[in-house]
Amino acid sequence: MTDEPGGLIHPELRSERNESPVGPAGQRLQHAEGTSQPLRSKIRERQPRGAEVNGRRPIDHEAAAARFIAAPEHEKMHDERLWDLRSKRDAQMHAIPEWEELRELASQIKQHTLAHLDEYLEQFEAAAKANGVHVHWATDGAAHNRIVHGILRDHGAKRLIKSKSMLTEECGLRDYMAATGIEVVETDLGERIQQLDDEPPSHVVVPAVHKLRRDVAEVFSRTLGSDPDTDEVPYLAERQREATRPLILSADAGMTGGNFAVAETGSFVVCTNEGNADLSANVPALHIASIGIEKLIPRVEHLGVFIRLLSRSALGSPITQYTSHFRRPREGGEMHVVLVDNGRSARLGMAEFWTSLKCIRCGACMNTCPVFRRSGGLSYGATYAGPIGLILDPTFDKRKYSTLPFASTLNGSCSNVCPVKINIHEQIFAWRRVLAEEHEIPLVKRQMMQAAGAVLSRPALYRAAISTADSALRFLPRFAVYNRWNAWGAGREMPPAPKETFHTWYARTHPAADKGSGDGSA
């Protein structure tokens, strides 16, 4: 035994790790930022790209995750940044004695609203119309895009500025618009970075969190003409601002999402840290808001519960910098709300999975997820990554996303941080069963499990299978491994084989004990 842990030989263990939430300049970072300790390497590590997406072919999360891990600067930064957000979230939680009551309340308000969604949607529509808002209904992403395009066309709009919205990602709005000749400019900094790099967001709250500053400098130098060797945040932010502000000021239409839609008032609320939703909504005279039908809450007073939870869970800050309420178009302007279903009412009918609709997209489950932190959001090859993605994505396509519910250790941390108490890890577990029942898991895996089940239910057969240490080593990891015998040994040593099993020891030391029947008939 060495007396101090410094005697370790692997370099990974020697690097200092600072878990304290303090930025590189020594200040405590409070809002919307997670810190990490950069690795100082000489070679320039390229940003790993996400999963390959090939039609309906099942996403290979494992391969994409392995690529992410093979880029240690990125992986370490990503893990630490998000862990820092989780730590800040914990600190915020501890400052609120009634935290668990708030979560319970939030969960109940959402469940109640979802159970009466038809009524609240009608109430919202009526109230919004009374406020002078145009209300549209979109059954799916395509309908949503057509509606938005139609509004823009009617106004002769050439440029749309928008704030971040996972729903428009879900609908593929940007791709759709590219074909119409209408320019779309993202106004959220992270989302803008992703747009310029032609990548989807990797996280619902911090879309470019998988990028090093250097990666951003590279994107900006390529697309905005900034200095590729300067990766200071103020410089990069300023260059982006200079490049984007003129586009914003001369835009014809603005688009936002909506974090909450209030049925009684017909109003909706958008929470941002950059104030960009306000730019999108207020600079042009035309404001379109795309809102998923599950965003409804009955009354304004319920916001008191959700607003307290949202940013604390997401970023560990007490509140977002801007919480903007939109109720009616401004004078001379027009306001449109597009209420989007896109699979939500079908999900509402799924007995085991409907509560996933409670999600307020805070991203806390991603920040805490040890697999997400080490694989990056793009490795999931889907609009929604991380724990919430594992349970939402298969509702869009069971085949394509059939592998995702297996990208989890089922550790349960996600369910515990979720501000609306979605039993995320239990739904991941349930999805595995549904996918196996519907033959969406590889046949070889099913056959392996059939074989394992056959052996494990027959004591004599089982004992024969593991009778020597050697055969135990072959059988036991294998019933988990199916055809991937090397999966254990690539990064880990095999356990040493003991000279006898507990079972053999017991038989030897308890000669008088009942030795069973061997066929399990008891």
Place this chain on the structure above:
Amino acid sequence: MRVALFVPCYVDAFEPQVGIATLELLRRFDLDVTYPFDQTCCGQPMTNTGCHKEAAATEALFVRNFSGFDHIVVPSGSCAHQVREHMTAIPQTPAVKAVRERTLELVEFLHDVLKVDAFPWAEFPYKVSYHNNCNALRGIGHAAPSELHGPFFSKPLDLLKKVKGLELVQLARPDECCGFGGTYCVAEPAVSVKMGYDKVADHARAGAEYVVSADSSCMMHQQGCARRLGVDLRFIHIAQVLNGATA
């Protein structure tokens, strides 16, 4: 009190001394301990993969083996969790329900049922970091998880504090999953191994000489990672420490 000992398949094959320590420890409390001889597994590998139908016969065998006892004690949080929460591939008859309810993890059994207040035979003069298996922590409530707002408690630490000489060290990320995750460890080996390396690094930075846990499976994975990294960490099951293992 009639107690049945369930020795998980991994423990049986790779860590027999954990089974032996559990049996010896239980016998110290004058319990009538039986080891049902036809036992195999709790069915976790199949249900963990979604293959519930394939687990049914194994679950039925489990119930036949373990019916009629006051308690079924298992030195593994994840197996206890599997039986209590996920043994649903077979019809839930009263016999099945009884077996499921009566299955306890060893720490719970010592802490909640026997309410043990001393382990006079145990002494472990080492720096120890404790690894909470995720199913033990969040599934069956061994301790207060760091994500939730509430008073701190930890059943395994309560027990370890009664061991002479044992010094607990603090991890930077105490509840972080080690990446074993049952079949996950081979389904996504890159992530699993990276999580294991990070966990091992956390133990080492905390200055631990020994890692103690109520789950051999997590420790097998972490030990495999530590050996590969060349980290001098030792791993020992809580049953062995409480039974008076000297190292």
